Amino acid sequence: MLKxxxxxxxxLTMTLSLAGCNAITIDGxxxxxxxxxxxxxxxxVSTLNNPFFVSLAEGTEAAAEKEGVKLAVxxxxxxxxxxxxxxxxxISRNVSVLIVNPVDSxxxxxxxxxxxxxxxxxxxxxxVVNGVDVxxxxxxxxxxxxxxxxxxxxKQIGKGAKVAELEGVPGASATIDRGAGFHxxxxxxxxxxxxxxxxxxxxxxxxxxxNILQSDSSxxxxxxxxxxxxxxxxxAIAATRKDIKVVGFDATDDAVNEVKAGRMxxxxxxxxxxxxxxxxxxxIKLIAxxxxxxxxxxxxxxxxx
Numbered sequence: 274m275l276k277x278x279x280x281x282x283x284x285l286t287m288t289l290s291l292a293g294c295n296a297i298t299i300d301g302x303x304x305x306x307x308x309x310x311x312x313x314x315x316x317x318v319s320t321l322n323n324p325f326f327v328s329l330a331e332g333t334e335a336a337a338e339k340e341g342v343k344l345a346v347x348x349x350x351x352x353x354x355x356x357x358x359x360x361x362x363x364i365s366r367n368v369s370v371l372i373v374n375p376v377d378s379x380x381x382x383x384x385x386x387x388x389x390x391x392x393x394x395x396x397x398x399x400x401v402v403n404g405v406d407v408x409x410x411x412x413x414x415x416x417x418x419x420x421x422x423x424x425x426x427x428k429q430i431g432k433g434a435k436v437a438e439l440e441g442v443p444g445a446s447a448t449i450d451r452g453a454g455f456h457x458x459x460x461x462x463x464x465x466x467x468x469x470x471x472x473x474x475x476x477x478x479x480x481x482x483x484n485i486l487q488s489d490s491s492x493x494x495x496x497x498x499x500x501x502x503x504x505x506x507x508x509a510i511a512a513t514r515k516d517i518k519v520v521g522f523d524a525t526d527d528a529v530n531e532v533k534a535g536r537m538x539x540x541x542x543x544x545x546x547x548x549x550x551x552x553x554x555x556x557i558k559l560i561a562x563x564x565x566x567x568x569x570x571x572x573x574x575x576x577x578x
Contacts, residue, residue, distance in 0.1 A: 309392035310369025313343035314556045317359050319376045319400070319445075321348040323473060323501055324525040325545050326374065329398065332549025333372065340557055351442065351472070353380035360384040370394045370556035377444040378403040394559040398552050399545070400446040409555050411548055411569045415447050415522075418541040418573040419454025419496070422520045425539050425575060426494050427462050429518045434493040437485045438468040439478055439506060441498035448473075451498045451522060459496070466492065471502045478505025486513060494518045500528035500540055507537060524576050532578055539577045547571055 314337060318330050330346055337344035345366060349356035353376045361384060363371055371388045375381040378401050385395055385402045395407040426436070438455055441448035452468075459465050467485045471477040478501060486492065486509060495510075495517060497503035503521030510517045521528050524542035531537035548571050558565050 315363035315368035329545035332546035336550040336553035357384040378446040415450035416454040419451040423458035436494040439497040475501040475505040478502030482506040482509035
């Protein structure tokens with residue numbers, strides 16, 4: 274028995290010296306098993322200059338602290354090139370699981386594929402990674418949410434009314450999906466006179482809306498792919514004193530307050546904190562070698578006055 278224990282300890286010492294930072298476990302039979310990474314989690318978030326993604330990051334941080342797991346957070350600042358570098362840095366830190374919220378669903382693919390090739394488990398949150406088979410995707414049904422919001426807008430302004438669409442970051446899956454949901458309803462019952470990107474940004478939303486109103490002041494409604502752009506649109510509309518209904522997406526605190534005040538017509542609640550928490554709990558299961566669902570949907574709901 275003592276010889277067996279001594280043999281196990283010697284093998285463990287040798288394996289540790291070879292494995293570097295990799296986590297080592299011993300099963301019930303005394304066999305040594307190596308798992309990829311050091312047991313930590315890395316989060317690459319598209320931007321922390323947006324309340325929705327701040328909430329998402331806070332959800333991951335709270336869950337990681339509660340579960341006692343190390344979490345490293347990297348803010349891409351809505352820059353695809355920086356996000357690729359951030360992911361490479363997280364790979365070099367030897368994380369076991371990468372949680373990625375892409376700036377651009379295509380541009381992030383090579384870095385994510387590299388993480389997978391290193392044996393790192395990958396979870397995508399809110400937005401997909403195009404062309405890459407990740408271990409789990411956690412997202413709201415953006416198509417259904419946008420369609421639901423647009424159908425509500427139609428009820429407020431009537432069929433045939435002129436509307437504008439403020440699009441998100443080009444290439445982001447949320448932009449693509451929310452645009453698809455909007456057009457699924459709008460193309461049948463509304464006159465879409467403008468569809469322009471404001472990159473999910475409030476200041477750009479205001480500028481783009483100002484330009485749209487200068488081109489056509491008879492617009493009756495606006496669908497914005499997120500609340501930040503919707504709030505920017507509200508600022509532009511306020512200067513004209515026109516009654517234009519604005520619908521957003523994300524249910525950030527500022528947007529919900531505007532809905533309660535009657536200045537904004539509606540927004541779609543996605544529950545970003547729950548997304549972040551779910552991502553961490555799923556990551557912990559992957560670290561433990563458990564099977565997880567390939568897709569974990571988070572419910573959306575319409576917020577109105």
